[in-house]
Amino acid sequence: MKNPNGYGSVCKLSGKRRKPFAVTVTTGWNDEGKQRREYLGYYKSRREAMVALADYNNNPYDLSAGKLTFKEVYERLIKERFPKISKSNQLGYEMAFRRSEPLHDIKFNEVRKAHLQSVIDNCDKSWGTKKKIKVLFNQMYKHALENDLTHKDYARFVELPKNDTKNSRKPFTLDEINILWENIHRFDDIDSVLIMIYTGLRPGELVEVKNKSVQLDERYFRGGFKTEAGTNRVIPIHKKIHKLIENRMDPNNEYLITNFEGNKLSYYVYYHEKFKKIMQQLELNHRPHDCRHTFATLMDNADANKLSIKRIMGHAAKDITDKVYTHKDIKQLLMAIDRL
Known part of the structure; x- marks a missing residue:
């Protein structure tokens, strides 16, 4: 017919x-x-x-879209998405895209479930990394369908392996924290580990702290990202690390934590060239995020105000309705942190 x-x-x-x-x-x-x-x-x-x-x-659908490569669709996606998401999520997208390198030059409409699945199956990183890759695939196909760049969502067929990883985060013990203090003048950058332990900063947030955000006299600074509640939050400065932060504040540098040339550090460089070396030198077995876990544990053990803990760590809470901090708020946060 x-x-x-x-x-x-x-x-x-x-x-x-x-x-x-x-x-x-x-x-x-x-x-x-x-x-x-x-x-x-x-x-x-x-x-x-x-x-x-x-x-x-x-x-x-627009047939010219059939000529777009996987990379070109990704570039269209991030142009739309990045202004709406946190820096942390942006880094997750970028990492997942790098892990998808075998797909970069393939026409998007020629990518099939087998191509996507092979990226997941051949990834030698953690389950969390594989999950972020699948999230990227989901978002790319969502964007493609919404903009008539494709007519079928292959990302929904991609399977993640069973998550056999156990939560390996463990807080520093009091003895280990004492080891850090005892060696603070022996090894470079131990102060950065202690700053994370006494502020609850994520390692990615630590390298983003700018000197201009630090109010030494009033004992607080602004920093943080990832969530709405965590972005640009007020973080009180514990008396024990006040001098450490003051010593870090070089007027010639924009950021608090820098390399030897005074330039900003990436999280990757901080972890591999600084944090890991400190742990090896002191024979400690910890990852950067353990510092944040330590802070939460210490605050809880000290019976600090629950709402103050959430505010300092950037966790969402029903009681937090805006980003305005009064002098009373900051005083309460300082009272909470000084319980450590």
Whole structure:
């Protein structure tokens, strides 16, 4: 049976081909009333080609989108998403994209479930990293469907392995904290570990603290990201680390934690070139996020005000309705931190 006018057609190409059936569709008409036609794709069987043609007619999309690569769709996604998400989430997207390098130059509409699954299966990182990669895939296909860049979501078929990882976060013991204090003048950057322990900062937040945000006289600074409650929050300065922070504040540097040249550190460099070396030198077995876990444990053991703990750590709470901190608020946070 002949297809309706403008519906498109399927034809078998000559010669020996892996996908001999070509589908063409009408994309418009010229000034003379003749159809402008464009290839939709090539298929192994006539049936597969007819299904593709029917799918296109049920949900037509811009065929020029079929020329976009995986990388180009990612670039379109982050242009739309990044202004709406935290710095932490942006870093997660960037990491997941790097892990998806085998897909970068493949046309997005030629990516299939097997391609996506292979990225997950061949990733030698943690389950959490694999989950972030799948989140990226989900967001890319959501963006593609919303903008008529594709007509099928292959990301929903991707499977994550079973999460066998156990929560390995463990707080520093009091003896270990004493070891840090005893060696503070022996090894560089031990002060940064203690600053995290006494502020609850995430390691990624630590390297983002700017000197101009620090109010030494009033014993607080602003910092943090990741969540709405955590972004640009007030963090009180415990008396024990007041001098450590003061010594760090070089007027020639923009950031509190810097490299030897006074420039900003990335989390990756801080972890591998500073934190890991400190742990090895002191024969301690901890990761940077253990400092934040230590802070939460110490505050809880000291019976600090629960709401103050949430505010300092940047956890959302029903009681927190805005980002305005009064002198009374800051005084309460200082009272809470001084219980350590």
